[in-house]
Amino acid sequence: MRRLFLPELKNHLQQDGQLTSPLQILELACGTGRGSRFVRLTFPTAQVTATDISAPYLKVAQKKLEDLNKIDFLKCDATNLPFKDQSQDVVFCIFLFHELPMEERIKVLSEAHRVLKPGGYFAAVDSLQIGDRPEFDIFLENFPVDFHEPFYTNYIKNEMQTLFQKQNFKMKNEGTGFLSKYWIAQKPVI
Ligand SMILES: C[S@@+](CC[C@H](N)C(=O)[O-])C[C@H]1O[C@@H](n2cnc3c(N)ncnc32)[C@H](O)[C@@H]1O
Numbered sequence: 001m002r003r004l005f006l007p008e009l010k011n012h013l014q015q016d017g018q019l020t021s022p023l024q025i026l027e028l029a030c031g032t033g034r035g036s037r038f039v040r041l042t043f044p045t046a047q048v049t050a051t052d053i054s055a056p057y058l059k060v061a062q063k064k065l066e067d068l069n070k071i072d073f074l075k076c077d078a079t080n081l082p083f084k085d086q087s088q089d090v091v092f093c094i095f096l097f098h099e100l101p102m103e104e105r106i107k108v109l110s111e112a113h114r115v116l117k118p119g120g121y122f123a124a125v126d127s128l129q130i131g132d133r134p135e136f137d138i139f140l141e142n143f144p145v146d147f148h149e150p151f152y153t154n155y156i157k158n159e160m161q162t163l164f165q166k167q168n169f170k171m172k173n174e175g176t177g178f179l180s181k182y183w184i185a186q187k188p189v190i
Pocket of ligand 1: 002034052054
């Protein structure tokens with residue numbers, strides 16, 4: 001599920017002619033680095049920075065990814081990024097949004113938009129939302145009954161697509177894979 005967005009993202013970057021120059025790729029909320037590995041392998045020459053708000057998770061990620069080409073690790077809050085405006089070609093996050101209250105989801109998108117270069121891409125993978133695949137709605141509704149997921153019910157009822165549009169992203173791709181979905185959105189070149 002973590003890899004869902006990678007084929008389409010690579011296609012976009014290839015079509016834009018961006019794979020020839022070193023890409024700046026920023027991961028938000030990398031956790032223990034399970035998505036970072038796939039991105040590093042897909043874009044072997046990119047400058048990848050993996051970030052998370054948790055120092056212990058970052059430490060595990062660093063250890064698990066030490067066999068790969070260099071990745072930079074940085075502890076930071078995805079709602080307040082210590083990166084310059086228009087400094088990144090790609091920003092992505094995997095399974096972050098369902099962990100956040102609505103106002104923080106909006107801040108993450110706003111920060112991603114700020115640090116992306118015009119024409120840059122924001123990609124995300126997260127849980128399905130209600131109505132994406134009606135046969136799975138019952139699983140989504142029961143998930144926070146069994147697990148401590150305080151913002152999940154709000155997340156599944158408020159489609160992310162609307163938030164992307166409000167933050168001035170142009171939606172390029174969306175799709176589902178089992179209990180997950182992905183989005184690829186572009187910061188317009190004005
Ligand atoms: C469900 S885990 C997903 C981790 C990883 N992306 C993966 O797919 O395995 C959610 C992650 O979000 C991080 N996180 C939560 N709030 C955050 C914030 N405001 N800024 C950065 N990271 C945050 C947590 O520390 C945790 O690593």
